[in-house]
Amino acid sequence: MRDKPWIFEEYEVEGIPWISVGNFPTRVHKLSNLGEAVGFEDIWIKRDDQSSDKYGGNKIRKFEFVLADALEKKRKWIITYGGLGSNQTLAMTIHARAYGLKTIAVLVDQPITRHVIENLWLMHYFGAHISYAGNTTMAMLKTIWHFLTKRGVYMVPVGASNALGTLGYVDAMIELKRQVDSGEIPMPKYIFVAVGSCGTYAGLLLGKKLLNLDVEIRGVKVTQMKMTNPKNIVKLANKALNLLREHSRDVPDVKIDERDVILDGNYLGQGYGFPTQECLEAISLMEKTEHIKLEPVYTGKALAALIDFARKEHDGPLLFWNTYNSVDFSDILKKLDVQKLPKKIRKVIERKEQIGVKMIKEF
Ligand SMILES: Cc1ncc(COP(=O)(O)O)c(C=O)c1O
Structure with missing residues (x-):
């Protein structure tokens, strides 16, 4: 430190x-x-x-500035964005939690791979509020909704890429x-x-x-x-x-x-x-x-x-x-159970599989 x-x-x-x-x-x-x-x-x-x-x-270096700003402003929630398997929203969920902040992960579609499902599971496991948007227009609407219904929301853009990050x-x-x-x-x-x-x-x-x-x-x-x-x-x-x-x-x-x-x-x-x-x-x-x-x-x-x-x-x-993470989550991933993911996310995973965007499952 x-x-x-x-x-x-x-x-x-x-x-x-x-x-x-x-x-x-x-x-x-x-x-x-x-x-x-x-x-x-x-x-x-x-x-x-x-x-x-x-x-x-790579998000950790950005968070040293971004999270500091959220804490200084005494916010309670972080709202942030990414694809379904976003590393950034996962990283934020884990690190914000260490400072007592909850993360709302607003997620848009990306091809469903093993890596994506694992990140979704980890977000869920670490207590993210997963807000499925699908596309960027819906992500904007969801953002407005979260700002209207919650107090103390701090917005972190995709990838935590702003001047501070x-x-x-x-x-x-x-x-x-x-x-x-x-x-x-x-x-x-x-x-x-x-x-x-x-x-x-x-x-x-x-x-x-x-x-x-x-x-x-x-x-x-x-x-x-x-x-x-x-x-x-x-x-x-x-x-x-x-x-x-x-x-x-x-x-x-x-x-x-x-x-x-x-x-x-x-x-x-x-x-x-x-x-x-x-x-x-x-x-x-x-x-x-x-x-x-x-x-x-x-x-x-x-x-x-x-x-x-x-x-x-x-x-x-x-x-x-x-820029990737090397902390091993295999113990938590052993408990991976798609059925325990929020219903909307489960549906997305199933729908994608049906339309053949299954992709390379081993990833
Ligand atoms: C593993 C990994 N590498 C690289 C990047 C790209 O970094 P940036 O969004 O700052 O361009 C990301 C972004 O999420 C990432 O998760």
């Missing part, structure tokens, strides 16, 4: 809410076995999957730079990271600009949605920059524009939540060579991009930013 984030050590910052939620810094190490398997040695990993003992992954990944870039400076890892030439709601990429990019680092951040697009685009990344990075500069005189006024963004859509396949063949191969190679578990929505696709790059370009060092 830290008493302040690296960002407040780097710059004198006044009045931005922050609490310590995760265990930082996260480890960096070489993926020698994976490197050997793909024929390129210089591959490294940043273990944000180990960012918390409760539930890890984005600061979590500015902080992460400062952390990485310190690990480079202390010799734990060479300065990566390329970072590979999954991009959904864009906050993770935007924070890393702003961090890179503020620290003037020579690294190419290769974002791997995992949704076909409007929000996943360079414009949104630049907007989020600039919002986070403005927020920082409003609260600190030390922060330089860096310029960020769309030319700074690399967003690769070649690994998306059919769309959000649809596993591709190369994604499944990447997951299984990582598990076999390094015993690190990934998932098919985000990290499998990001790793597929890295492996392809390593094989074709033979250039590095390459850094894979692991």
Whole structure:
């Protein structure tokens, strides 16, 4: 547990809410076995999957700012959004609960896979109020309903990607730079990271600009949605920059524009939540060579991009930013019983199976 984030050590910052939620810094190490398997040695990993003992992954850095704000404002409920198997709504359910806040998870459709059902079960298990919306219009209506019927609701956007959440990944870039400076890892030439709601990429990019680092951040697009685009990344990075500069005189006024963004859509396949063949191969190679578990929505696709790059370009060092969670929930998942899920969710799962969106059940 830290008493302040690296960002407040780097710059004198006044009045931005922050609490310590995760265990930082996260480890960096070489993926020698994976490197050997793909024929390129210089591959490294940043273990944000180990960012918390409760539930890890990339959301934890964002929550250190977002949850602090909700607590400062004395809210009782968090309302947040995602696909049916959202890691973010699950992470929020678990972490908000530790501070006495309840989470309303407003969920829209995504292909039903084993991974999705497991996340639904875990949300249910940890006490989320699951509010099935199906699509974004219904999600808006549900939001209005929750605001009208509950007191003290705090809204967290999809992926916790707002200016506050984005600061979590500015902080992460400062952390990485310190690990480079202390010799734990060479300065990566390329970072590979999954991009959904864009906050993770935007924070890393702003961090890179503020620290003037020579690294190419290769974002791997995992949704076909409007929000996943360079414009949104630049907007989020600039919002986070403005927020920082409003609260600190030390922060330089860096310029960020769309030319700074690399967003690769070649690994998306059919769309959000649809596993591709190369994604499944990447997951299984990582598990076999390094015993690190990934998932098919985000990290499998990001790793597929890295492996392809390593094989074709033979250039590095390459850094894979692991944004998934590695806390093991197998004991809780042993109790998984779809029949115990809320009726609406059960119906969705059954309907999807009937219309053949069953997908690859083992995930
Ligand atoms: C495992 C994982 N990786 C990456 C991301 C993408 O991060 P962002 O939404 O900040 O682009 C998410 C978002 O939910 C995620 O759950």
